[in-house]
Amino acid sequence: MAKDNNKKFDGLFEDSKILKPSAAFAKQANIGDRKIYEKAFKDPERFWAEQAKNLVWFKPWKKVLEWKEPFAEWFVGGKLNVSFNCLDRFIGTPTQNKAAIIWEGEPGDSQTLTYRQLYTEVCKCANVLKKLGVKKGDRVILYMPMIPELPIAMLACARIGAVHSVVFGGFSSEALRDRINDAEAKVVMTASGGFRRGSIIQLKKNVDAALEEAPSVKSVVVVNRAMDPTHVPLQAGRDFWWHRLMSEVNAKCEAEVMDSEDMLFTLYTSGTTGKPKGIVHTSAGYLLGVNLTTRWIFDLKESDIYWCSADIGWVTGHSYIVYGPLSNGATIVMYEGSPDFPEKDRFWRIIEKVGVTIFYTAPTAIRTFMKWGEQFPNQCDLTSLRLLGTVGEPINPEAWMWYYKNIGREKCPVVDTWWQTETGMILISPLPAITSLKPGSATHPFPGIKAKIVDESGKEVASGSSGYLVLTTPWPSMLRGIYGDMKRYKNQYWSKFPGFYFTGDGAKKDKDGYFWLLGRIDDVMNVSGHRISTMEVESALVDHPLVAESAVVGKNHEIKGQAISAFVTLKESVKKGNGHVELIEELKAHVTKKIGSLARPDDIFFTAELPKTRSGKIMRRLLRDIAEGRALGDTTTLADATVVAKLKDQYEEGE
Ligand code: ATP
Numbered sequence: 001m002a003k004d005n006n007k008k009f010d011g012l013f014e015d016s017k018i019l020k021p022s023a024a025f026a027k028q029a030n031i032g033d034r035k036i037y038e039k040a041f042k043d044p045e046r047f048w049a050e051q052a053k054n055l056v057w058f059k060p061w062k063k064v065l066e067w068k069e070p071f072a073e074w075f076v077g078g079k080l081n082v083s084f085n086c087l088d089r090f091i092g093t094p095t096q097n098k099a100a101i102i103w104e105g106e107p108g109d110s111q112t113l114t115y116r117q118l119y120t121e122v123c124k125c126a127n128v129l130k131k132l133g134v135k136k137g138d139r140v141i142l143y144m145p146m147i148p149e150l151p152i153a154m155l156a157c158a159r160i161g162a163v164h165s166v167v168f169g170g171f172s173s174e175a176l177r178d179r180i181n182d183a184e185a186k187v188v189m190t191a192s193g194g195f196r197r198g199s200i201i202q203l204k205k206n207v208d209a210a211l212e213e214a215p216s217v218k219s220v221v222v223v224n225r226a227m228d229p230t231h232v233p234l235q236a237g238r239d240f241w242w243h244r245l246m247s248e249v250n251a252k253c254e255a256e257v258m259d260s261e262d263m264l265f266t267l268y269t270s271g272t273t274g275k276p277k278g279i280v281h282t283s284a285g286y287l288l289g290v291n292l293t294t295r296w297i298f299d300l301k302e303s304d305i306y307w308c309s310a311d312i313g314w315v316t317g318h319s320y321i322v323y324g325p326l327s328n329g330a331t332i333v334m335y336e337g338s339p340d341f342p343e344k345d346r347f348w349r350i351i352e353k354v355g356v357t358i359f360y361t362a363p364t365a366i367r368t369f370m371k372w373g374e375q376f377p378n379q380c381d382l383t384s385l386r387l388l389g390t391v392g393e394p395i396n397p398e399a400w401m402w403y404y405k406n407i408g409r410e411k412c413p414v415v416d417t418w419w420q421t422e423t424g425m426i427l428i429s430p431l432p433a434i435t436s437l438k439p440g441s442a443t444h445p446f447p448g449i450k451a452k453i454v455d456e457s458g459k460e461v462a463s464g465s466s467g468y469l470v471l472t473t474p475w476p477s478m479l480r481g482i483y484g485d486m487k488r489y490k491n492q493y494w495s496k497f498p499g500f501y502f503t504g505d506g507a508k509k510d511k512d513g514y515f516w517l518l519g520r521i522d523d524v525m526n527v528s529g530h531r532i533s534t535m536e537v538e539s540a541l542v543d544h545p546l547v548a549e550s551a552v553v554g555k556n557h558e559i560k561g562q563a564i565s566a567f568v569t570l571k572e573s574v575k576k577g578n579g580h581v582e583l584i585e586e587l588k589a590h591v592t593k594k595i596g597s598l599a600r601p602d603d604i605f606f607t608a609e610l611p612k613t614r615s616g617k618i619m620r621r622l623l624r625d626i627a628e629g630r631a632l633g634d635t636t637t638l639a640d641a642t643v644v645a646k647l648k649d650q651y652e653e654g655e
């Protein structure tokens, strides 16, 4: 990774277009002065302190940062409440009567909650938690579909100082059990069921199974959703209907005075690389980070109708559905179900129906939309959109352009935002009124963030070379640890390069100083001594007009060290089966043309689907297992384990 030997692979990225911000966008933007970078760089603590004044504090802080590597405390001595910052600050202002949440259920039911209504629901839910004996510092597991009760429960926890831990509703009962036990949670809030692609996921049933081996849980609160309630057994003394409890409490609940460093939530990472980690975030620094990045990166205003299509079960939903947008008084859209239900135009129909102005999604979704074809967005009115965002994986330049053209109609800036569960907020991204965009590049670190690309010895690499992405100074929304495992926190993030936070991602900076994310360090191949990122080869494949998505892995090779194996999904309009020799040759030639002969895949295998985590990321380590003929490794965080099992069979037959 570190060596300066892959310069010849820059071709794909360097010839990419540059798109300048439009004057019209710049004129209305929240942040348009590029001097902010320099100012923040010179004195990050002062910068963060100035920005923190936009939050509502009960008591000001005494010291901005206390840094005893690797432990940070931000805004020492300050007191505030995150729920207060998302709700109470708007009560009594005109904002109270505007929509906070526009919710759309999968079967077509919908609901709108104004800020005042949301405030009332949150207060009631906070009183329910209190009634169940939940105290400041207690952990509450939220295992719910994408329904308004989920952000209500999060804000209710924040209101009374309980620590929420959201478990994505797609997880099994075992995964849920492990997370409950790791957190030693007292209460679980769930729903009887949730809709997904027309069928019902029985969440309460999973909770019952999990609780057989989770003794810390004393009460379960169940939202009545998607099922006949008489078919949902409640255990007396333990399980309660949400609506019953909510009707028995009053609607006033003062927000608890919280210390800046009091824990706000724990959240498990998506488990792309291995065992998920319970990441700990605290109150003030986290809120500051998400509040500011939402305003500057998404250019969010109170007048916006903002839709982030992630599930709240992932950090993107925490930071950029709930805490960032609501603390800015914007209207958020929440959708319960799948993008292809009932038709493959559901997302575009929602944008048209509610007039979404800002849309934030993931490369995996964009590649799926590409696979389905542009006829679906084309039949909808998307003119309300003014900005687009992406997060979760490196975005292939071709997918970026597709998004820009077919969804943004070439008038919306696209912000590619790099960050992690651990970083709490976006750390590398364009500022849309300032940054000229290069499709596929996350561009520059956010003001106040110092990032470097270093070699194995920790030395910064020359421009054009790739290396390890590190962060060289603490930032307010950084993780404060791994829940219950501070040793792992130190080892994982702070031991590879002394003094730097190690992200685990590879990156490179081009001659203009733009950052290009190359994926995880493990996803970099070594072919005949050349370091090639799987991402670059995948992007070259996706650049071919017939290809929708691809995953590339390096497999052991006697002579080359590693040889390149590519798994390719074709667009739906293409009717080509496996073993289509001409197309395989054409794709290999395409990669050679785009990058060079060293990146030419040794073999290409067509597949209808790629194995992905439940958050939609490609799991290359399992494809490596297949390509090298091994038994499959851990598959517990896969979205659909049958995809990889089928693929393994097909691959072995095809050989
Ligand atoms: P685990 O750490 O358990 O393996 P994970 O890293 O997939 O899971 P997340 O914290 O949800 O869990 O994802 C963060 C990672 O996603 C980043 O480290 C990076 O690899 C990838 N990522 C996120 N956004 C981008 C982006 N815009 N460009 C490139 N990669 C991105």
Ligand code: MG
Binding pocket: 269, 420, 504
């Ligand atoms: Mg990670």
